[in-house]
Amino acid sequence: MNSKKIVITGGPATGKTSVIRSLEAQDYLCFHEIIRELTSEAKDLGNLASLETNPIDSVKDPLEFNKKLLVGRTSQFIASNKAMDNLIFFDRGIPDVLAYMMHYNQDLNPEFITAAENHKYDFIFLLPMWEKIFTTDEERFESFDEALKIEDCLRKSYSDFGYKIIEVPFDTIENRTTFILNTANN
Secondary structure, eight states, X not given: OOOEEEEEEOSTTSSHHHHHHHHHHTTOEXXXXXXXXXXXXHHHHTOBSOSSSOXXXXXXXXXXXXXXXXHHHHHHHHHHTTOOOSXXXXXXXXXXXXXXXXXXXXXXXXXXXXXXXXXOOSEEEEOOOOTTTOOOOSSOOOOXXXXXXXXXXXXXXXXXXXXXXXXXXXXXXXXXXXXXXXXXXX
8 A cells, every 4th residue: 555644744833633632533643743652751861951932942961862862763764664554644754853953943954854865755835833832831931923934944845855845724623634635635
């Protein structure tokens, strides 16, 4: 079976996780955002310099943290190759790692670029910043303005790797999910 690999991306607090949960509720295979797991691990190990900003910016060794993100996202991609599902969803893709590195002015190691070039997705759906639903919490530190800048970096990163970005309209979770499914199935 030739599965379609589909990334759900966007800045912080745009509804990505809600859409992923909606897709899972419909029995679609979804690979979850792994930064939460890595952030929790960094907290437990005392490797976070502070908890006032994105962990990519606040860990003691950002390159090592980003390498872990890259390994995790690459592992998800490779694992998806064994799946028998027609549609496979990812809560963020490999180019997201590079986008955040750009946002935080970190050097783009060639290893990251090669990984993004060698692991291609079929669809990129971007949930744009939506002030109505935007919120911060213990894992989302960015202001709305900073989140808009992150979105710009995401758009640039995916565009740089030749992807056509499909913007998901502002709507209910159900309608956003339906839009994604209808587009991916055509």
